[in-house]
Amino acid sequence: MLSRTADHLYWMARYIERAENMARVLDVTYNMSLVPNAAQSEAALWEPALQIAGNVDDFEASHDEYTAANVIHYLAMDQNNPSSIFSALRSARENARAVRVALSAETWENINTLWLEFGQFQAADISESGLSEFCDWVKSRSHLFRGVSFGTMLRDDAFRFVRLGTFIERADNTARLLDVKYHLLLPGEEEIGGAVDYYEWSAVLRSVSAFQAYQKIFSDTIEPWRVAELLVLRDDMPRSLHACFDEITPILEQLSGRRSSESRRIAGEMHARLHFGRMEEIFQDGLHEFLEDFVTSNNNLGMEIQRSFLNAPVI
């Protein structure tokens, strides 16, 4: 297929996944703000949401205060913030429009409808009562996108690049989320096992749809290291790093024609660490270091995919 087409498909999927993850972070942060004493200040509550998105500096440059309304607007609707939900969905739709031929008609119509519906939220003030509804809508639109593309697209390279985009983006988001939250809640700074901890960690779990799974697997109190294990090593947890690489590695094997051995090598190495790694060792070397290293490797993989497939050289 055309390299440019593959590029648009890959980024379309990444942007939709990014919007979904942003909505998840916003939703749980907002819910946390309703828990009494969850945080000493609005800043302490909302800054992590910006850290996960990776744009604290940009926010501070354009805003004076960490108020809920400010952060929500910045992360959800700000047209000047390239990683806001608005920008991500707009980019997803622009990418889809550029390659509507390569999508099944249903997939294109789904993304187009998404963009048409977005208008109603833009007009309304979502920062107070409407936020949960908005976040639910983003999530369900993203689910629909995956369902429609999975259910209607020919299993060719176009489909593979869409899936690749989804899981590379998801792995990045899960790793960042865990890193930010884990960093904040290192034992020692606060008493462990308090009510606030419980809410914080259940919020993290909910933000990756893992709360029920946690209960089912461990049926025990929520412990930070188990949360980390669930989101890093468990291959049956759909948003875990391991599960993402269970998808990514075979896709890179299946892509036809000129193979990129470097991208397969990076993915294989990352997959092996997740597949054979043990949580004790990861903790010994430091979870933060592990996650930081993971995000960098995942980034390198993304760049290698970009280099060898999407910006295909002439010869």
Added chain:
Amino acid sequence: MDMASRIPFDEMQPQDDAVREIYRVYAAWLKSFPLQQLERKRQEAEVLFRRVGITFNVYGETSGNERLIPFDVIPRLLGSAEWQMLSSGAIQRVKALNLFLDDIYHKQEIIKAGIVPAGILANAQYRPEMYGVDVPGGVYAHIAGVDLVRTGESQFYVLEDNLRTPSGVSYMLENRKMMMRLFPELFRRYSVAPMEHYPQVLMNNLRVVAPHGVQDPVVVLLTPGAYNSAYFEHAFLAQQMGVELVEGQDLFVRNNAVYMRTTEGPKRVDVIYRRLDDDYLDPLVFKPDSMLGVPGLLSVYRNGGVTLANAVGTGVADDKATYIHVPDMIRFYLGEEPILSNVPTYELSKPDDLKYVLEHLAELVVKEVQGSGGYGMLVGPAATKKEIEEFRLRILSAPDNYIAQPTLALSTCPTLVEQGIAPRHVDLRPFVLSGKTVTLVPGALCRVALKEGSLVVNSSQGGGTKDTWVLENA
């Protein structure tokens, strides 16, 4: 020629006359169908078009704000005898125009015979780069959009021949799909000739004109990109034909061949259905600052390494200065009498014509020779005194750039507008396809001027579209 003062011919029910036979069933149905429900159908169509993204971009507007072309739910009907006449007339015209293009880029016999003046070789649309170049099958205008208007029961005129990159066929096809969805019961009452096979006919033709010796040609559709006004159509046709939709940046030239960049490496391209104007095709030959084209494309093309559809240089044949000569071309090349008439045309390069036109500006339509899309034209009867005087100055500064025609009382067709159902002026654009043979599917894009009294049907100027039904056995 006093065509303007006449009351326009109505396609359904001419003034003080009975409903025309072909409309009998439809008119009765329309009368019994509640207006509110018709309006609901119109809204339903709008929602569907919007969701599918059947839109066009207007130049100068920001992205993401694509507009819908207004769709009218009342179809235009044509009887089979009418259609027979129109289609053979359009085919005859396109045959002659292809022969003319082949001639003017080779032996130039029509100039030697004194039928077309040699001045045509100085026309900006004449491409000297094409002189002596043989194109597969001698086909230049693979796709032609012949604009037809009607002024009476049997008076049809050709307004212009669009031979460069005519657009609108996707609306012809989508409008039919929409009508079948909205009014299935009508398709049971009428036997409407199907035309949904257009993309297959086009694809077949594009494969036929592949460079000599290519067994299984790779066909692509070249678009200027997602911000082009007709991008939807480009995507639609590529999808319907199952070919790659490429932009200039996806193609490159190497060793006298055109390749596209794919995830599996370079892939050879044999036929390019290009929806990009000549000027932007190859920055090495035409506009050097064009980012839309492919450097070196023209050289491969001239050497026969790739086929372009339409050919480079067709613009000289649909130029309004050339238009005047088409009836003579038909006689010269085919030895036949033209089936369809031209609109009588004044050439402002001729002093007598210029004098007459300047005296009658308020009655005439004046067009720029190279204008298109309804821009740069004066519709005398609809213009203010001030507009006429401004246009007079423009004409006087460069009379050669203009032609003038009487204001035709274009036929009207019942149309759903805000006030209810009212007559609005329409035209008709069938798409003529040339490959091994010259054919067209039984259908056409019908454009309608939605503003009361307006004669400008272009979508860029607020025109809408209708489905056109060619009735079998009627």
